[in-house]
Amino acid sequence: MDLAKASKYLAASLLLFTLVGDTTEACKCASEHPQEAFCSYDVMLRVKFMESGRINNNFKIIKVYKGPEEAQDVHYVGTQTIPGLCEYHYQVDHTDEYIIAGELDGDTVWLSVCAFLKRWSWITPEQRRGFTSEYSKGCSCSIVWGHSEGSISSNECVWTYQRLPTNLRDFQYKHMVCLPQVEKGGMCTWKSLGTLEPGSFRKRRLTQ
Structure with missing residues (x-):
C-alpha cells in the first residue's frame, strides 16, 4: 500500500478510535449500498476461495467488475487491522463464490475493517x-x-x-x-x- 493510502487509513482508524473510545462500538460497521462500494474502492472482484475458514490467498478470480488491467493478476488478499482495534478475520466458504471490493496495491487487494465482502449466492x-x-x-x-x-x-x-x-x-x-x-x-x-x-x-x- 502506498504512503498516501496508508496515512489515510491510519488517520481514519485513529479518528474512529478517538470518537468512539470503546473498541466494541468502533468495530460496528454502517450498512453500505453496493453502488457506494463499487464507486469508492479501487477494485471489485468475484472470486472463489479454494479453502474454507479465514480469508486466504488460495483463490481464483472469476470476474473483474472494476479495476485496471493488472487486477487480473491479483494473488493476495490482505486485511487492514490495527492491533487492539477491530481485529476481525473474515470467514469464507469454499463451496460459494464471493464478491469483494478493496484497495489495489501491486498484486494485493487490501480489505478494510468494514470491507464489502459478500457471498455471490446472496447477490440479487x-x-x-x-x-x-x-x-x-x-x-x-x-x-x-x-x-x-x-x-x-x-x-x-x-x-x-x-x-x-x-x-x-x-x-x-x-x-x-x-x-x-x-x-x-x-x-x-x-x-x-x-x-x-x-x-x-x-x-x-x-x-x-
Missing part, C-alpha cells in the same frame, strides 16, 4: 446487473442516510431505510441504483435495476 440478479454495467454510471452521485427529501442536493439519493415499511427496507439495497438524469439537468434519482424506470419500486427479476 439486479445487483449483478449493477456490478456489470449500472453502478459505474452513478459514481458522480452520492447515497445518503437520514436526510429529509427537502435537504438533499441535486447529486444525492436518500437511502430511506428507516422510513420504509419492513417488507421494503432492503429494496433500495437489493434492487435499485442512484443515477444522474439528463432530462432533470443531471439530478440524481433512484432507478429500479429491474425496470430502469425512475422511482419505480416494482420488483421484477431480470432476464438472465
